[in-house]
Amino acid sequence: MKNSKIFKKFIEKNNLKNIICENQELKNYTTIKIGGQAKFFITPKSIQQLKLIYKFICKNLILHKILGNGSNLLISDNGFDGIIISLKNLKQKFIIKKKSLEISANIDAKKMQKNCEENGISGLEFLSGIPGTIGGMVRMNAGAFGYSIGDKISEIDILTEKGEIEIIKSENINFDYRRMKIAKNNFIILNTKISITKKSPKEVQKLYEKYFNKRVSKHLLDIKTFGSVFKNGKNYFAGELIEKCGLKGYKIGDAEISNFHANFIVNNDKAASNNVFELIQKMKQEVKKKFSVNLQPEVKFWGKF
Ligand SMILES: Cc1cc2nc3c(=O)[nH]c(=O)nc-3n(C[C@H](O)[C@H](O)[C@H](O)COP(=O)(O)OP(=O)(O)OC[C@H]3O[C@@H](n4cnc5c(N)ncnc54)[C@H](O)[C@@H]3O)c2cc1C
Numbered sequence: 001m002k003n004s005k006i007f008k009k010f011i012e013k014n015n016l017k018n019i020i021c022e023n024q025e026l027k028n029y030t031t032i033k034i035g036g037q038a039k040f041f042i043t044p045k046s047i048q049q050l051k052l053i054y055k056f057i058c059k060n061l062i063l064h065k066i067l068g069n070g071s072n073l074l075i076s077d078n079g080f081d082g083i084i085i086s087l088k089n090l091k092q093k094f095i096i097k098k099k100s101l102e103i104s105a106n107i108d109a110k111k112m113q114k115n116c117e118e119n120g121i122s123g124l125e126f127l128s129g130i131p132g133t134i135g136g137m138v139r140m141n142a143g144a145f146g147y148s149i150g151d152k153i154s155e156i157d158i159l160t161e162k163g164e165i166e167i168i169k170s171e172n173i174n175f176d177y178r179r180m181k182i183a184k185n186n187f188i189i190l191n192t193k194i195s196i197t198k199k200s201p202k203e204v205q206k207l208y209e210k211y212f213n214k215r216v217s218k219h220l221l222d223i224k225t226f227g228s229v230f231k232n233g234k235n236y237f238a239g240e241l242i243e244k245c246g247l248k249g250y251k252i253g254d255a256e257i258s259n260f261h262a263n264f265i266v267n268n269d270k271a272a273s274n275n276v277f278e279l280i281q282k283m284k285q286e287v288k289k290k291f292s293v294n295l296q297p298e299v300k301f302w303g304k305f
Pocket of ligand 1: 031065066067068069070071072074079087105130131132133134135136137138139140141143144152178187188189190224226227228300
């Protein structure tokens with residue numbers, strides 16, 4: 001890793017050794033259970049620590065990534081030669097106001113659902129069954145059934161590369177299909193303000209159940225996957241095109257194009273990142289050949305392939 005030495009010096013000087021792990025195995029931080037080691041893995045315990053580290057990393061142009069629940073990632077078996085920042089050890093925030101909910105980026109989908117059900121908070125039920133953290137969901141503008149989390153957001157707090165916290169109002173956020181943009185390239189989402197309505201806990205629970213049962217891919221929740229490989233287009237569903245190419249069940253090594261949903265790849269047990277990567281190329285090539293469509297990946301690739 002470039003600048004590895006100055007980073008180590010910075011860690012020692014600021015007594016940050018206890019929140020940093022060198023050569024951390026990453027596969028268990030992803031839902032597909034694939035990935036080599038990260039040169040450094042950081043889990044700040046306070047916003048102060050995060051500010052200090054992030055400012056340093058950005059100023060010194062050190063390669064880094066922000067990790068959520070790892071539900072949308074393919075990490076190379078050769079690992080990631082940079083710094084991974086995880087917010088999992090920061091204090092969690094779930095504050096209910098009259099018409100809004102303030103929620104920290106490190107709360108995961110299951111905890112959010114539980115809290116919403118218990119407190120009768122309605123508005124996010126369409127996310128039922130989608131794994132992730134709030135930070136990852138906002139960054140990816142996660143959604144289903146024609147709704148996306150971006151539709152519900154009134155503002156987000158971000159950490160800038162200068163180590164400052166800024167509030168970004170929804171009118172300054174461009175939410176698009178499975179992505180969001182603001183006027184900055186480097187930032188960490190810290191908190192999100194979401195518009196909600198109040199209902200009874202039972203009603204909210206029923207809505208979560210309804211959306212969960214509606215999910216065609218609900219049987220895929222217990223398997224090792226990162227969800228959809230490709231984004232859908234304006235006039236096509238990626239899964240339909242892949243299926244029409246006869247690729248369901250196609251395998252490379254221990255990686256397989258799901259028999260249940262052709263836009264999903266499953267790690268049957270010991271799949272290597274290259275097995276998955278080659279399958280993705282195969283899907284792309286066959287769809288291009290048959291339909292002249294250039295599929296665009298939804299999954300993020302970390303490391304070298
Ligand atoms: C079984 C299954 C089903 C799925 N179904 C759906 C679905 O129906 N709809 C859908 O939209 N997605 C779906 N997904 C994909 C995935 O759940 C979403 O993309 C989710 O939003 C990823 O959140 P995460 O926390 O896991 O992010 P990660 O995978 O960890 O990261 C995704 C991206 O977000 C960035 N990121 C994460 N946290 C932050 C932060 N705090 N600040 C800035 N950037 C951040 C990462 O750097 C990365 O670029 C599915 C995945 C699986 C495994």
